[in-house]
Every structure is written in C-alpha cells, then in structure tokens.
Amino acid sequence: MTRTRALLATLAAGALLVLTGCTVPGFLQPERDRSEPTGETVGAELEPFYSQVLEWERCGEFQCATATAPLDWSDPAAGEIELALIRQAARGGGDPIGSLLVNPGGPGVSGYDFIAESLDFAVGPRLQERYDVVGFDPRGVSRSTPVTCHDDEEMDEYLYGIVDAERGSDEWIAEVGASATEFGAACAERTGELLGNVDTVSAARDLDLLRAVLGDDELHYLGYSYGTLLGATYAGLYPEKAGRLVLDGAIDPSSSAREVVREQSIGFEAALRAYLADCLGGPECPFTGSVEDAEAEVSRLLASVERSPLRGSDGRYLGANALIWGIIWPLYSPAAWSYLDDMFESLMFGDADFALALADGYHDRDPDGTYLDNSNEAFAAVNCLDYTVDADPESMRRDAAELAEAAPIIGPYFGFGDIGCSVWPVPSEAERVPIAAEGAPPILVVGTTGDPATPYKWAVALAEQLDSGVLVSYDGEGHTAYNKSNACVDDTVEAFLLEGEVPEEDPRC
Structure with missing residues (x-):
C-alpha cells in the first residue's frame, strides 16, 4: 500500500544527498552497554519479556542488541521471536532525554539499516545530540525473526x-x-506461525515492549509513512505511555485497501504531471510539446510494453507493471526526477535496462539478481493482515475502471491489487477504523501537500481523528517533510521532540 522514506535514503545515496550515517564523527559517548528495564508491573505471562536486560555490543560505529518478544501476543507462552535493534548513543554529553525510536515505513523496511546506512537522513543533528537514536526491525522484517517466502529466482x-x-x-x-x-504457500511453509502474527497491532505491542526494556517510561517516536500507522496504533493502545510522537507522511487508519490504492493512484499521477511540467521547462527533456502531449507519450509507452514487453540485457522482460515501478520510484522525491529523464529517453530508443534498474531499486534488488532484504515478503504479509479485500472479479473490474478514470495514466495499472491478499494463507480480520488515542499528549502529524505516496488529505484526517493531533503542513512535493531542507518543518518537529513545544496552530510551512 505504501513504500517508505527509506526509498528516499537509497536515492540519496545515489548522489542526490550527502548521507553521513556511516561516517560518524570520532566523538562518542562513553559506552553504556546495558539497558535496564523500567521494572513496571505487567502480567505474569509478560514479565519475562518486560524484565529482560538488553546487552549492547559495538557494530561498526553503532551499538546493537537483540530483544525477545512473544510470537503471539494473545498467547505469550506460545513461543518467542527476536527483534533486532541498533543505537546511536546521544552525542551531546549529560543525560539524554531518552530513546527516540525511528521507523522508516514500508511496511517491511529495515529500521536497523535505515539508521546504520543513513543516520543523518533519518534524524537531524540536534536530535542526535539529545536522544539515543534507536532503529529496529519490526517483527517479520530483515534481522528480526523474518517472513521468508521465495528465493531470488522465484522472486x-x-x-x-x-x-x-x-x-x-x-x-x-x-x-x-x-x-x-504459490507465493503465499511458500510464505506459509517457510515462515510458519509468525506469518499470522506480523500485523501492525502486534508490532505496536512490540514497540511498547521495546520502550520498557530500553528503560523509558514514555515512548518518544519518529515514524515515517507506514511508520505513522504503527505510531498511531501505539497511541491508540497505550495513550498513557505515549511521549513525544511525530508522524510524518501520515496514513489514514480508517481508509480501506481500495481507498488507499485510489488515493495513491491520484497522488502519483499528480506527481508525474508535476515532473513532466518541470521536465518540459528544462533543456534536456525527452518530451516535447505540452504537458498533455507528454502525458500521452507516457501512456503510449506503458501501453506498448503491456502489449510487447521489452527484453533487457539480463534476459528479463520489462512489462507495464515493472515500468510503473520504475516511474514511481523517482516520484518519491523531486531530487530524483532527473532519473526519469534518462529512463524515458532510453525507452524511446527501445532500451529496457534503465527502467528495469529503477524497478529493481524499488524492490531492493541488486544488479547481480539478489534481493537485499525481505521487504517484498514482509510488505505483503503485513498488508494482507492489516486490510480486508474483495475477491469478486466483477467488483475488482469495477474498481479498476474507476481507478483508470481517476488517474488515466497510472490508474489502469494499479487495479486488481486485491488478488494477492484474496488468496493469502492467513485471512485478515482487521477493521479499518479511526484512531482517537484518548488521553494521549499532543501528537504531531506532518503532511506534505504534494506527497504522492501518503496524500496530504490523510495527514489532515489523522490529525482530526486523534484527540490530541496537531497538524503540521508542508507546501511542497515529495514523500515526507522532516529533515529535507525545510527549516520551518525541521524547527517545528525538533522543538516538539526536544522541548515539548506544541505549535499553537498549523505553521503552514
């Protein structure tokens, strides 16, 4: 349903932005190699989990640890899973405010890698001074006990x-x-009982466990994209334990799967139009004429590879689905739009390789054909538990026709998404309902007006649903807003996380 801010970090690593998460300055705080739990009272069945002591070890420039959590929160005695953590200790000296847990989105993206590979993109330097910045892989993801499905060739x-x-x-x-x-059956066979327990509610319960074993009485949290749903779910479950929560690139918890797909179709179509308008104003644009002419050419290219897929140099074929992924990935950030110039120009000459490379970037596929993580498997597993679907073919056809009308370029290829979850081996029982989180302190909800992946209207909706929601709007393009060179957004978010300052009204950055 959504991908992630981590995609932006990956694009940034391709020379769009300077990331210094792997080149941490030499000054580090003295080692704090143990995290003592809060010691709070919990039920006897949960006490072994909430009382565990984290042992931190050096891992490059960071510290790493592993926590254990119940496999099934409804039956804590049924088994355990592991949760992988990485920490950058607060750099400013003195006592830190506490831990700031960071989730980059997905679902299915590694928060561990997000911190390890792009710390400065994830969290600004002022927050690094005052917080222990903690990345974690949610249940089912990467270094935590993972969802496992296909091998590389099968994928x-x-x-x-x-x-x-x-x-x-x-x-x-x-x-x-x-x-x-076939994919779902492989996931069930290779993952086992965990496959039915990677829903967002279970991950939010893990989040409270991590808060406690890190020694924090309240959760301080920065969630991007899908991470906003995880954070809002946490606030709904544990409003009395919510500390300073920032939800950037918000998802509307009450939206159905089809509503999500519709709004994203419209959002990416708007972002594509913005790209084309920008491209036509430059000297090296592969398109000519008006924006409408360029849109018609993109539609023609998609229809062409739908009818006759292009063979890449590695033997794979570029069909319309892969081309859509290649188009969407750079639309997450205006800084990446120039990649689309090169991709569309190469396509016009019948070359599929650039488009396949961009699609591979979307799917975390290495040029040698290996998949760098299990984000595709975890993405499917979480979404299929979090959303119910309609398997009726005629209903799907009606929805597909509506998508094509709402977003004539992108929409025709976003339809029929219910097929995958309709045959998933673990049926969903989730209900999409608003989250109020009554009793929680102020929660900052950040929305970007031109965000294609998590449309601005979702941020407005979430801020209105939350009893203590505070909307921070950024008038701009791209996915998410914090720590992307807008001083208004950065100052507002950091004043909240550092000092607890809540804006009296939307700053309209």
Whole structure:
C-alpha cells in the first residue's frame, strides 16, 4: 500500500544527498552497554519479556542488541521471536532525554539499516545530540525473526514475470491468482506461525515492549509513512505511555485497501504531471510539446510494453507493471526526477535496462539478481493482515475502471491489487477504523501537500481523528517533510521532540 522514506535514503545515496550515517564523527559517548528495564508491573505471562536486560555490543560505529518478544501476543507462552535493534548513543554529553525510536515505513523496511546506512537522513543533528537514536526491525522484517517466502529466482518470476493475457480478463486473473497462491504457500511453509502474527497491532505491542526494556517510561517516536500507522496504533493502545510522537507522511487508519490504492493512484499521477511540467521547462527533456502531449507519450509507452514487453540485457522482460515501478520510484522525491529523464529517453530508443534498474531499486534488488532484504515478503504479509479485500472479479473490474478514470495514466495499472491478499494463507480480520488515542499528549502529524505516496488529505484526517493531533503542513512535493531542507518543518518537529513545544496552530510551512 505504501513504500517508505527509506526509498528516499537509497536515492540519496545515489548522489542526490550527502548521507553521513556511516561516517560518524570520532566523538562518542562513553559506552553504556546495558539497558535496564523500567521494572513496571505487567502480567505474569509478560514479565519475562518486560524484565529482560538488553546487552549492547559495538557494530561498526553503532551499538546493537537483540530483544525477545512473544510470537503471539494473545498467547505469550506460545513461543518467542527476536527483534533486532541498533543505537546511536546521544552525542551531546549529560543525560539524554531518552530513546527516540525511528521507523522508516514500508511496511517491511529495515529500521536497523535505515539508521546504520543513513543516520543523518533519518534524524537531524540536534536530535542526535539529545536522544539515543534507536532503529529496529519490526517483527517479520530483515534481522528480526523474518517472513521468508521465495528465493531470488522465484522472486524474479513473481515480480517480473509476464502474464500473456489481457489485463483484467478471466485468464489474466486466474494466472495472477495462481502466482499469488504459490507465493503465499511458500510464505506459509517457510515462515510458519509468525506469518499470522506480523500485523501492525502486534508490532505496536512490540514497540511498547521495546520502550520498557530500553528503560523509558514514555515512548518518544519518529515514524515515517507506514511508520505513522504503527505510531498511531501505539497511541491508540497505550495513550498513557505515549511521549513525544511525530508522524510524518501520515496514513489514514480508517481508509480501506481500495481507498488507499485510489488515493495513491491520484497522488502519483499528480506527481508525474508535476515532473513532466518541470521536465518540459528544462533543456534536456525527452518530451516535447505540452504537458498533455507528454502525458500521452507516457501512456503510449506503458501501453506498448503491456502489449510487447521489452527484453533487457539480463534476459528479463520489462512489462507495464515493472515500468510503473520504475516511474514511481523517482516520484518519491523531486531530487530524483532527473532519473526519469534518462529512463524515458532510453525507452524511446527501445532500451529496457534503465527502467528495469529503477524497478529493481524499488524492490531492493541488486544488479547481480539478489534481493537485499525481505521487504517484498514482509510488505505483503503485513498488508494482507492489516486490510480486508474483495475477491469478486466483477467488483475488482469495477474498481479498476474507476481507478483508470481517476488517474488515466497510472490508474489502469494499479487495479486488481486485491488478488494477492484474496488468496493469502492467513485471512485478515482487521477493521479499518479511526484512531482517537484518548488521553494521549499532543501528537504531531506532518503532511506534505504534494506527497504522492501518503496524500496530504490523510495527514489532515489523522490529525482530526486523534484527540490530541496537531497538524503540521508542508507546501511542497515529495514523500515526507522532516529533515529535507525545510527549516520551518525541521524547527517545528525538533522543538516538539526536544522541548515539548506544541505549535499553537498549523505553521503552514
């Protein structure tokens, strides 16, 4: 449903921004190699988890530890899973405010890697001075006990395989459904009981466990994209333990799966139009004429590879789905729009490699064909538990037609997303409802007016749902707003996290 701010960090590492998370300055705080739990009273079945002492070890320039959590929070005695943590100790001397847990989104993205590889992109220097910055892999993700499904070759076929039938036809739905069924069966076989316990509510309960074993009476938290849903869910479950929560690139917890897809289709289409307008104003744009002319050319390219996929130099084929991923990835950040110039120009000459490379970036696939993590598997597993779907083909066709009308370029290829979860081996029982978090202190909700992945209206909705929600609007393009060179947003977020200052009204940055 959403991807993540970590995509932006990956693009930034490609020379868009300077990231220094792997080149930490020499001054470090003296080692604090143990985290003592808060000692709060919990039920007997949870006491072994809440009383554990974290032992921190050096891992490069950071400290790392592993916590254990119940496999199934409804039955804590049923087994355990591991949660991987990474920490940058507060750099400013004296007593830190506490831990600042950071989630980059996804679902399914490694918060561990986010801190290890792009600390300065994740959190500004003023926060690094006063907080122990903690990244973590949620349950099912990467270094924590993971969801495991396909090997690399199988994943290539699942993501990039070409369906030789008309999109939306009975034959096409059957073939896509068979592929999704095979994928889900592999996940169930290789993951086991965990597959039914990677929902966001379970991850939010893990978040409270981490708060306690880190020794913090309140949770201080910075969540991006899907991380806003995780943070809001936490506030709804534990309003009395919420500290300073910032939710940037907000998701509306009450939105259904189809509402999410519709709004994202519209959002990415708007971002594509903004890119094309910017491109046509430059000297090296591969398009000519008006924005409408350029949009028509993008539609033509998509229709062309849908009919006749282009073969890449590695033997894979570029179909419309892969091209959509290649288009979407750079739309997360205006700083990456120039990649689209090169991609579209290469496509016009029949070269699929640049588009495949961008699609690979979206899916964390290395040029040698290996997948760098399990984000694709975890993404599917979490979403299929968090959202209910409608498996009726006629209903899906109606929705697809509405998407194509709402977003004529992107929409035709965003339809039929319910197929995968309709055959998932663990049925969802989730209800999409507003979250009020009554009794929680002020919660900052940050929204970007031109955000394609988490549309601004979701931030408005979440701020209104939360009893103590405070909206911070950024008038701009791209996914998320904090720590991306806007002083108004940065100052507002950091004054809140550092001093507890709450803006009297939306600053409209």
